[in-house]
Amino acid sequence: MARRTQRQKFAGMWEFPGGKVEPKERPEAALIRELQEELGIEVDEADLRPLSFASHPYDNFHLLMPLYECTRWRGEVSGKEGQEVEWCSVAEIRRRDLPPADLPLVDAVERAAHLHAQTALSIAT
Ligand SMILES: Nc1nc2c([nH]c(=O)n2[C@H]2C[C@H](O)[C@@H](COP(=O)(O)OP(=O)(O)OP(=O)(O)O)O2)c(=O)[nH]1
Numbered sequence: 001m002a003r004r005t006q007r008q009k010f011a012g013m014w015e016f017p018g019g020k021v022e023p024k025e026r027p028e029a030a031l032i033r034e035l036q037e038e039l040g041i042e043v044d045e046a047d048l049r050p051l052s053f054a055s056h057p058y059d060n061f062h063l064l065m066p067l068y069e070c071t072r073w074r075g076e077v078s079g080k081e082g083q084e085v086e087w088c089s090v091a092e093i094r095r096r097d098l099p100p101a102d103l104p105l106v107d108a109v110e111r112a113a114h115l116h117a118q119t120a121l122s123i124a125t
Contacts, residue, residue, distance in 0.1 A: 001093060002038065003084040014096040016067060016105070017085070027066055035073070040080045047072040052108035056101030063101050069112055 001014040017038050021030040028045050035043050047070060054065040079085040088096070090110045098106070 001086055001088045001096065002079065003086075004099075005081070005083050010099045012097065013099050014086075014088075014093070015099060015102065018065075028068070031068060035070070038079070038081055038083070039077045039085065040075055041077055042074040043070055044072070051112055052105055054101040054105055058101070065101060067105050067108065 002017045004010050004013050004015055006012070017035060018031055019034040019038070021027055025033075028048055031048065032043050032045065035041050048068045049071065051067045051069045053067060054063060056063045056065075077085060077087075090106065090113055093106055093109065
């Protein structure tokens with residue numbers, strides 16, 4: 001999770017790293033660009049999997065935000081724009097202050113985490 005800076009809307013809240021799609025840019029390309037700019041990692045499109053989406057009416061705009069699971073990357077994750085970045089368990093995500101649009105997404109993250117745990121168990125047994 002990344003912490004929004006004082007310069008941004010929802011300052012101090014924790015968010016899923018990413019950002020706005022530019023004109024004519026595909027969402028996956030936008031996410032790959034944002035992950036490089038914000039976290040300093042390189043991601044291949046094949047390693048992004050759509051997980052869910054948020055559709056949330058804010059006061060002055062409607063946010064339609066796809067959430068992807070990223071299963072592989074190159075480099076070390078760090079906050080390249082001065083923002084705090086932390087790996088969080090689902091329980092920890094639920095304790096953080098998130099933008100209102102994100103709350104329904106946490107359930108999707110939890111389901112994906114359970115699936116991965118089951119896969120890991122079936123590989124191990
Ligand atoms: N990256 C990200 N954005 C989120 C999340 N939840 C949420 O409501 N948003 C909103 C905040 C922003 O309005 C928009 C993402 O835009 P951004 O991060 O590129 O833009 P920004 O706030 O720096 O700039 P701006 O809106 O002030 O122009 O989506 C989230 O989990 N991750």
